[in-house]
Amino acid sequence: MSDHQKQIAGEAAAERVEAGMVVGLGTGSTAAWFVKALAARNLSGLRCVPTSEKTADLARELGLPLVTLEDVSKIDLTVDGADEVGPGLALIKGGGAALLREKLVWEASSRCIVIADAAKVVPILGAFPLPIEVVAFGHKTTGNRIADVLIDHEIQMPARLRQADRGVVRTDGGNVIYDAKCQAIHDPVRLADDLKLITGVVEHGLFLDLADEAIIGTDAGVEIRL
Numbered sequence: 001m002s003d004h005q006k007q008i009a010g011e012a013a014a015e016r017v018e019a020g021m022v023v024g025l026g027t028g029s030t031a032a033w034f035v036k037a038l039a040a041r042n043l044s045g046l047r048c049v050p051t052s053e054k055t056a057d058l059a060r061e062l063g064l065p066l067v068t069l070e071d072v073s074k075i076d077l078t079v080d081g082a083d084e085v086g087p088g089l090a091l092i093k094g095g096g097a098a099l100l101r102e103k104l105v106w107e108a109s110s111r112c113i114v115i116a117d118a119a120k121v122v123p124i125l126g127a128f129p130l131p132i133e134v135v136a137f138g139h140k141t142t143g144n145r146i147a148d149v150l151i152d153h154e155i156q157m158p159a160r161l162r163q164a165d166r167g168v169v170r171t172d173g174g175n176v177i178y179d180a181k182c183q184a185i186h187d188p189v190r191l192a193d194d195l196k197l198i199t200g201v202v203e204h205g206l207f208l209d210l211a212d213e214a215i216i217g218t219d220a221g222v223e224i225r226l
């Protein structure tokens with residue numbers, strides 16, 4: 001069900017792309033539907049900037065022409081998924097550990113569209129643990145400083161180092177991820193600012209004032225939110 005919702009959101013976003021555009025390709029299962037639908041359109045003159053090695057592999061396999069962020073002066077349109085879509089199109093991203101490259105690409109884009117299934121839409125951000133990308137060197141110390149900031153925001157649970165079957169998760173940039181179970185983020189702007197002030201925090205998954213439009217897949221079709 002949610003996979004179909006992701007698919008129709010990705011396909012609707014692919015219709016927004018025009019020949020000759022520089023396009024940012026997001027990361028995750030919803031973004032993968034967009035990448036597949038975009039490749040199927042076979043538009044001429046596209047140049048695509050992937051936000052992760054995983055997306056780069058998929059795009060390459062499908063024959064999409066890839067460039068890096070260094071190769072282009074600006075990106076016309078980026079399409080990417082999200083873990084939560086809150087009021088004002090404030091987002092939590094980074095469930096797929098690609099938040100740093102994603103934010104770099106989003107910030108270089110003239111227009112950003114977030115695509116998601118209906119379950120991602122929330123009245124307040126924070127039920128999904130907030131990913132925080134941290135430099136591996138001294139990450140436990142940085143984790144303690146993150147915990148202090150969280151307490152200041154009345155979030156009592158310390159952030160947890162992300163682990164997978166093969167051990168500590170590393171991002172494409174070689175950093176680690178701490179996930180903060182916030183439950184409810186009442187002041188995302190202040191939390192974003194406070195996290196960025198910690199030495200060792202590379203980036204966090206709060207994407208505020210970055211999305212221009214959301215395409216939400218529902219059982220009744222796609223819903224556009226501006």
Ligand code: 5RP
Nearest residue numbers: 028029030081094095096098
């Ligand atoms: C990756 C992301 C993804 O966009 C986010 O995790 C959503 O993934 P999915 O579309 O698989 O639900 O931010 O870092």
